[in-house]
Amino acid sequence: MYRFSRAIYRELEDEILEDHPLQGGPSNHEQVLRACEAAVHRLATDMHYFAKPTKTLFNDIRIYFPMSAQERVYHVVDRYIAFAREYFSSLPMTGYDVAGNRIECRATTRRGTRCQRTPLPQNGYCPSHQHLAEPMEMPLAA
Numbered sequence: 001m002y003r004f005s006r007a008i009y010r011e012l013e014d015e016i017l018e019d020h021p022l023q024g025g026p027s028n029h030e031q032v033l034r035a036c037e038a039a040v041h042r043l044a045t046d047m048h049y050f051a052k053p054t055k056t057l058f059n060d061i062r063i064y065f066p067m068s069a070q071e072r073v074y075h076v077v078d079r080y081i082a083f084a085r086e087y088f089s090s091l092p093m094t095g096y097d098v099a100g101n102r103i104e105c106r107a108t109t110r111r112g113t114r115c116q117r118t119p120l121p122q123n124g125y126c127p128s129h130q131h132l133a134e135p136m137e138m139p140l141a142a
């Protein structure tokens, strides 16, 4: 799954501001790569609660780029986040995310416990809780 973060990094690495890290401190390049990895990891494991991935990642890394590159950075981030999102949504339903954690439906049952059924990748709700999904997230009728 880190091919997405590496792709973002590779597209942007030439624009990263030169810096002089303190002894042992991470360089700007490392900071950018780590922020991209963190965003992709969160997208892969927590997509439905990660409301604005493009904006979040852009805000995390924009300080490492000059003013003149900001617009390009935003567009590159936006493009790869969209790819990653599409890819993670299209993965077969295994009940586990890419990190191997069990995925459960987002709904709470009438007894107040978490619904334990396997959710659909499009919106994180199981087939019986599709009515709780935001209209935007409803899977297209087959």
Ligand SMILES: [Zn+2]
Pocket: 105, 106, 107, 115, 116, 117, 125, 126, 127, 128, 129
């Ligand atoms: Zn459910």
